[in-house]
Amino acid sequence: MSHLLEVKNLDVKFDTDEGRIIAVENISLSLDQGKVLGIVGESGSGKSVTAKSIMQLNPGNTFYNNNAEIILDNENVLKFTSKEDLKKIRGGKVSMIFQEPMASFAPAIKIGAQMVEQLLIHKKNMNKKEAKSLSINMLNRVGIADAEKRFNQYAFELSGGMRQRAMIAMALSTMPKLLLADEPTTALDVTIQAQVINLIKDIIQEYQMGVIFITHDLGVIAQIADDVAVMYLGSVVEKGPVNKILKNPKHPYTKGLLEALPDVNNLDAPLSPIPGNIPSPLDRPTGCVFRTRCPHHNPEGKDGKIEMKLVEVEQGHWVDQCGIKCGQNE
Amino acid sequence: MSDNLISVNNVSVNFDYQENFISKKQKIHAVNNINIKIKKGSFFGLVGESGSGKTTLGRAILGANKISSGNVIFHDDERDYDLTNMNKQDLKEYRKKAQLIFQDPYAALSPRMTVRDIIAEPLEVMKITNSRQETDERVRDIAAKCRLNIEHLRRFPHAFSGGQRQRISIARALVSNPKFIVADESVAALDVSIQADILNLLKQLQTELNLTYLFISHDLSVVAHVCDVVAVMYLGHIVEMGPSRELFKNPKHSYTKALLSSIPSIDPEKRSEAIELKGEIPSALNPPPGCVFRTRCPHPGVDCKGGEITMGLTEVEPGHWVDQCCVL
Ligand SMILES: Nc1ncnc2c1ncn2[C@@H]1O[C@H](COP(=O)(O)OP(=O)(O)OP(=O)(O)O)[C@@H](O)[C@H]1O
Ligand SMILES: Nc1ncnc2c1ncn2[C@@H]1O[C@H](COP(=O)(O)OP(=O)(O)OP(=O)(O)O)[C@@H](O)[C@H]1O
Ligand code: SF4
Ligand SMILES: [Mg+2]
Ligand SMILES: [Mg+2]
Numbered sequence: 001m002s003h004l005l006e007v008k009n010l011d012v013k014f015d016t017d018e019g020r021i022i023a024v025e026n027i028s029l030s031l032d033q034g035k036v037l038g039i040v041g042e043s044g045s046g047k048s049v050t051a052k053s054i055m056q057l058n059p060g061n062t063f064y065n066n067n068a069e070i071i072l073d074n075e076n077v078l079k080f081t082s083k084e085d086l087k088k089i090r091g092g093k094v095s096m097i098f099q100e101p102m103a104s105f106a107p108a109i110k111i112g113a114q115m116v117e118q119l120l121i122h123k124k125n126m127n128k129k130e131a132k133s134l135s136i137n138m139l140n141r142v143g144i145a146d147a148e149k150r151f152n153q154y155a156f157e158l159s160g161g162m163r164q165r166a167m168i169a170m171a172l173s174t175m176p177k178l179l180l181a182d183e184p185t186t187a188l189d190v191t192i193q194a195q196v197i198n199l200i201k202d203i204i205q206e207y208q209m210g211v212i213f214i215t216h217d218l219g220v221i222a223q224i225a226d227d228v229a230v231m232y233l234g235s236v237v238e239k240g241p242v243n244k245i246l247k248n249p250k251h252p253y254t255k256g257l258l259e260a261l262p263d264v265n266n267l268d269a270p271l272s273p274i275p276g277n278i279p280s281p282l283d284r285p286t287g288c289v290f291r292t293r294c295p296h297h298n299p300e301g302k303d304g305k306i307e308m309k310l311v312e313v314e315q316g317h318w319v320d321q322c323g324i325k326c327g328q329n330e
Numbered sequence: 331m332s333d334n335l336i337s338v339n340n341v342s343v344n345f346d347y348q349e350n351f352i353s354k355k356q357k358i359h360a361v362n363n364i365n366i367k368i369k370k371g372s373f374f375g376l377v378g379e380s381g382s383g384k385t386t387l388g389r390a391i392l393g394a395n396k397i398s399s400g401n402v403i404f405h406d407d408e409r410d411y412d413l414t415n416m417n418k419q420d421l422k423e424y425r426k427k428a429q430l431i432f433q434d435p436y437a438a439l440s441p442r443m444t445v446r447d448i449i450a451e452p453l454e455v456m457k458i459t460n461s462r463q464e465t466d467e468r469v470r471d472i473a474a475k476c477r478l479n480i481e482h483l484r485r486f487p488h489a490f491s492g493g494q495r496q497r498i499s500i501a502r503a504l505v506s507n508p509k510f511i512v513a514d515e516s517v518a519a520l521d522v523s524i525q526a527d528i529l530n531l532l533k534q535l536q537t538e539l540n541l542t543y544l545f546i547s548h549d550l551s552v553v554a555h556v557c558d559v560v561a562v563m564y565l566g567h568i569v570e571m572g573p574s575r576e577l578f579k580n581p582k583h584s585y586t587k588a589l590l591s592s593i594p595s596i597d598p599e600k601r602s603e604a605i606e607l608k609g610e611i612p613s614a615l616n617p618p619p620g621c622v623f624r625t626r627c628p629h630p631g632v633d634c635k636g637g638e639i640t641m642g643l644t645e646v647e648p649g650h651w652v653d654q655c656c657v658l
Pocket of ligand 2: 345346358378380381382383384386387548614
């Protein structure tokens with residue numbers, strides 16, 4: 001069976017006043033129906049840019065490489081240019097939810113009206129009445145009490161957690177095959193975060209969609225993802241099944257993230273920061289992108305002589321080749 | 331001399347609230363009847379969800395929010411300051427001794443000032459130093475302690491990363507040589523690696539400079555790692571308080587238990603052990619009578635439901651306090 005989504009050799013560059021920024025370089029990812037692919041990494045690592053590429057939401061100064069492919073449901077979305085084609089992805093086969101739900105709702109239009117309008121655009125044979133009842137059902141489904149009342153309210157009238165649910169309801173009402181969730185729980189309190197994670201899990205079960213879940217929180221990844229890709233400065237440095245990545249990390253960056261993380265179940269572990277700072281994307285290191293901060297010694301890697309390339313170290317577990325060498329000197 | 335640096339006695343903070351000018355005036359009960367003692371040299375943690383009153387309490391202790399009832403005493407070496415009863419001179423001195431580190435290292439620093447001027451500003455405003463040379467010396471000294479280089483001092487804050495900016499804010503807070511620091515969500519906006527670096531720095535400065543912290547955070551894992559005592563707030567009340575290891579190992583209050591169970595475990599094999607809380611925190615305009623948590627409590631006792639019980643902490647083990655409703 002072919003994958004629901006396959007990203008192949010994707011570069012994303014931006015032209016800015018200061019020069020050309022490499023935001024994403026040569027990444028390849030795949031996702032199957034009913035599965036969750038987590039993307040983790042620090043701020044600026046290229047997580048959002050990757051997600052936006054799938055929906056063609058990056059701005060006008062964006063350049064993709066010619067050999068890149070983003071195959072969704074057997075079509076390369078990077079070749080989409082017409083409005084009709086783009087409509088197939090945006091709000092059609094793909095929906096996106098964000099950290100800040102206010103970004104998804106127009107402030108002056110009632111939540112219900114926005115849901116109905118979106119449905120009428122994407123579902124040709126649906127009438128207004130059907131769209132309304134589906135929207136109310138969806139609001140109900142995501143655990144919003146008094147769905148009919150909320151349908152007639154504005155986004156700002158809802159609490160943070162409720163707004164997040166409403167956004168999820170709107171994203172799901174068109175029955176997308178792929179859901180892109182960009183830090184959807186980062187702004188929420190832990191108890192509400194736990195509710196939203198459970199909600200997303202239930203919905204994946206029910207509708208069998210594929211999900212890309214972006215976060216910088218490894219705990220959230222552990223709770224929701226099947227597979228994980230760890231990004232650093234635009235590159236995927238390690239990827240594989242969630243168990244393998246979190247319990248048997250191979251790349252020094254993944255290890256570094258885990259060592260910096262405070263774990264409530266291990267209060268005696270010191271918090272060890274990764275030394276140094278993330279370089280500017282304008283001055284991205286050649287060779288291994290992590291080499292300026294790598295705490296371990298690997299002379300060839302340090303000099304930038306090893307090209308980046310993922311190598312399969314065990315079934316489905318891929319690690320950048322420079323990172324493997326660093327680990328071996330321990 | 332007291333072991334405590336701060337005593338908070340029966341403190342409540344209310345805000346007036348009026349939806350529009352014709353509707354009737356209401357009161358927001360942001361902080362209710364709080365009693366805490368912060369030991370000298372401790373790292374005191376305050377946790378709780380958004381809106382639970384952490385910032386309001388922190389600001390009240392700094393003298394930056396009016397206290398509606400109760401009092402806060404700052405036990406200095408020579409004398410006690412009663413924050414609810416201070417003259418201008420006292421307030422000026424207190425400001426030097428108690429400082430705030432902000433949450434957002436991006437918003438807090440003025441873009442037009444050099445790092446040197448940002449750090450020096452409190453010294454100049456509070457007229458602590460007598461010459462430019464003295465000011466420069468103190469700025470250089472504290473900058474070095476916060477691991478900033480001398481060259482950094484001439485630059486503007488936009489040239490710095492999040493972690494470096496947070497170090498600048500810390501240096502600014504510490505330059506007046508305070509004894510007490512309120513750190514309100516000071517690492518919330520930072521990536522984990524930078525967060526670890528800043529937490530280590532705060533710890534190190536604590537020993538080096540004899541500081542006492544009130545550390546406000548909604549991140550329980552962080553609090554568990556750095557704080558020696560933790561108070562858990564919900565809807566303006568402290569529902570549980572104790573030595574942090576004891577509290578994390580042996581939580582007694584239903585809310586604390588739910589909160590701890592909601593921390594996403596880093597172990598993919600331990601999924602979904604969260605005690606799911608229904609709904610959201612009620613409005614601080616109309617807190618439920620009796621136990622404030624009872625509208626969301628997964629296991630309210632028979633006595634809890636009516637809401638006739640009055641809240642208040644009771645000591646269940648030495649230093650471990652739990653709301654009396656929940657231990658009935
Ligand atoms: N429109 C743009 N023009 C120029 N640079 C951009 C643009 N969008 C993103 N970038 C840059 O691309 C890089 C990757 O950004 P991206 O938003 O994907 O990071 P992220 O991993 O999502 O970070 P965060 O965790 O902070 O959301 C960053 O260096 C960012 O500054
Ligand atoms: N100046 C003010 N005027 C009116 N109400 C206020 C004011 N400051 C805070 N409140 C209210 O007091 C309550 C406690 O707010 P506070 O900011 O102390 O919470 P917090 O625990 O710091 O939350 P967060 O985690 O979101 O920072 C909230 O209901 C808030 O809306
Ligand atoms: S006092 Fe009762 S209602 Fe309140 S938290 Fe405890 S068990 Fe629940
Ligand atoms: Mg992002
Ligand atoms: Mg606050």
